[in-house]
Amino acid sequence: MLPNKLRKGQLPTKICATCGRPFEYRKKWRANWEEVKYCGEKCQRNRSATDLAPGGPASGQPL
Template identity: 70%
Template sequence: MKKEQATFKRKKGLLPTKICASCGRPFEWRKRWERNWDEVRYCSERCRRNHKQHVD
């Protein structure tokens, strides 16, 4: 039997993106941020913890 390949409802290139307030890198929408995407500011837990140490 063949393994079924996962199919995405949306193409990854069409996902919304934001710039991390800590490191300045772009990051894409994630399913776990679905309910509060407007409030998400950091790309990771590490950036959230270190948000006062701004990197240029």
């Protein structure tokens, strides 16, 4: 569980499962931050194309 008050320098980050870029916590994700996997809607829509491709960010291999 995240604290109620987060400062800009203290925001947790994750790596997007589609594009492999880091993204920061957003207020709208407060209720389900643990389940968030994608940095935005575009990556969520395109997840099947890169998540299933060999050598993609989800495979754990560097690009």
